Amino acid sequence: MTRALPNWVDAFYEYTEFLPSPKLFRKWAAIAAIAGALERKVWVHSQGSNLYPGLYTILVAPPGVGKSVLTYRVEQMWRELPDHFVASSNITKAALIDELNAASRTFVRPRENPPTVTFNSLKILSNELGVLLPAYESEFMSTLTDIYDGSRYAERRRSAKTGAIEIDNPQFNLLAATTPSHLNDFLPAGAFDQGFLSRCFLIYSGEVQVRPLFEVENGRDELWKTLKRDIRRIAMLYGQMKFTPEAAKKITTWHMNGRPPAPEHPKLHNYSTRRTLHLLKLCMIASVSATDDLVITEEHYDTALGWLLEAEHYMPDIFKSMASGGDAKAIEECWYYCFQSYARKKEPVPESRVYQFLQERVPAHNVERIVEVMIRAGLLRVSMVDKIGRAFTPKEKHRLD
Numbered sequence: 595m596t597r598a599l600p601n602w603v604d605a606f607y608e609y610t611e612f613l614p615s616p617k618l619f620r621k622w623a624a625i626a627a628i629a630g631a632l633e634r635k636v637w638v639h640s641q642g643s644n645l646y647p648g649l650y651t652i653l654v655a656p657p658g659v660g661k662s663v664l665t666y667r668v669e670q671m672w673r674e675l676p677d678h679f680v681a682s683s684n685i686t687k688a689a690l691i692d693e694l695n696a697a698s699r700t701f702v703r704p705r706e707n708p709p710t711v712t713f714n715s716l717k718i719l720s721n722e723l724g725v726l727l728p729a730y731e732s733e734f735m736s737t738l739t740d741i742y743d744g745s746r747y748a749e750r751r752r753s754a755k756t757g758a759i760e761i762d763n764p765q766f767n768l769l770a771a772t773t774p775s776h777l778n779d780f781l782p783a784g785a786f787d788q789g790f791l792s793r794c795f796l797i798y799s800g801e802v803q804v805r806p807l808f809e810v811e812n813g814r815d816e817l818w819k820t821l822k823r824d825i826r827r828i829a830m831l832y833g834q835m836k837f838t839p840e841a842a843k844k845i846t847t848w849h850m851n852g853r854p855p856a857p858e859h860p861k862l863h864n865y866s867t868r869r870t871l872h873l874l875k876l877c878m879i880a881s882v883s884a885t886d887d888l889v890i891t892e893e894h895y896d897t898a899l900g901w902l903l904e905a906e907h908y909m910p911d912i913f914k915s916m917a918s919g920g921d922a923k924a925i926e927e928c929w930y931y932c933f934q935s936y937a938r939k940k941e942p943v944p945e946s947r948v949y950q951f952l953q954e955r956v957p958a959h960n961v962e963r964i965v966e967v968m969i970r971a972g973l974l975r976v977s978m979v980d981k982i983g984r985a986f987t988p989k990e991k992h993r994l995d
Contacts (some may be wrong), residue, residue: 600826600884601882601884602624602821603826603879604883605820605821606821607620607794609818610667610823612805612881614663615659615664615800616659616801619653619655619659619660619661621901622749624883625649625651625901627845628649628883629647629879630672630717630767631671632714632879634765635833636835645874645877647878649769650790651795652768652770654915655771655773655799656770656915656921660720661771662771663868664771665720666721674826675825678699679696679716680719681716683725684725687734690716691747694714698714699712705989714764716765717767718766718768719768720770722771723770727905730781738768741792744764774915775915780812787864788864792865793863796835797908798908798909798912798915799954809822811830828883835878836890837889837895841892844892848873857910876902878890880894880895911958914955915960923961924952925964925973929968931943941979942982972989973989974986975989
């Protein structure tokens with residue numbers, strides 16, 4: 595079976611153009627989909643051990659930004675992969691391990707040595723992280739951390755019926771969605787200093803995509819079918835992936851030179867220590883997105899590095915959104931700021947001051963959108979003031995509710 599699409603990630607990105615989802619989310623949903631399809635069947639050998647392309651990907655955005663429409667489509671693809679396993683959405687730690695234990699995969703390789711390969715791989719998909727993880731339980735987080743690394747997992751149950759569970763070659767692939775406010779409530783102090791979050795790609799976007807309600811399909815159904823056929827082909831790949839000498843030189847130089855440009859936010863310090871491993875995984879995905887030959891070229895490396903740096907550019911915005919309590923709280927605080935200023939000075943508030951106020955509380959790319967929402971909602975009225983330009987008069991307090 596040959597593949598029809600020149601690049602699977604690009605094709606998924608094109609297919610999802612009609613969805614009200616941020617561009618960054620569409621790209622990373624595709625990346626996560628491939629990671630799940632590959633399971634433990636391809637790897638790179640680095641620093642004495644095999645590294646597999648399993649990912650923990652969490653889409654972070656305010657409500658209504660189009661997260662679940664993407665996770666739904668990835669789930670459809672994963673569930674149609676023959677002999678693959680997808681976990682229940684609402685599950686305890688013990689039940690998750692039981693499902694992983696049951697997710698035994700034997701990959702048959704005729705005329706190869708060994709002729710079969712056995713591992714346990716489970717895909718976890720959650721439209722709302724709070725359903726999967728309603729509370730931050732250290733034991734559960736430690737289990738997710740241990741299994742991410744792919745090492746042998748064992749636990750002894752208290753129940754005599756269950757006995758011990760031993761899994762030699764475990765793997766999880768996680769794709770979840772959540773909001774900044776949930777992260778703020780969910781994560782305890784110091785969570786970013788622990789192992790679980792350093793293994794996660796936290797993909798943030800506040801971009802709002804407004805799409806036509808009745809867009810003409812123009813062959814979209816056929817593209818969807820082709821995407822599903824090609825990911826089945828990707829799921830059949832097996833073997834060690836090799837870097838071309840040029841690609842190996844590039845990633846080695848990047849690694850030895852301190853992995854520039856490195857994230858500067860203090861909460862990303864532990865994440866930063868794993869960036870080379872993250873990039874190696876993305877290199878594998880970039881390669882199999884385009885070809886079956888299990889070779890990572892310079893082009894694949896450049897693509898993977900672009901994915902990494904683009905995601906990291908927006909990661910610090912998560913912490914702003916967490917601190918501000920999301921858009922609703924930012925709108926409330928902005929209105930109150932404008933109301934207090936107007937009450938004192940009896941004159942409209944200059945646009946520059948409103949923008950400056952919001953930039954200290956929300957990601958920069960959200961500022962203009964929040965202002966426009968407040969104008970459309972009647973919370974701010976636009977006026978033009980001599981020597982100042984555009985300014986805002988807030989809605990009266992007794993009419994706000």
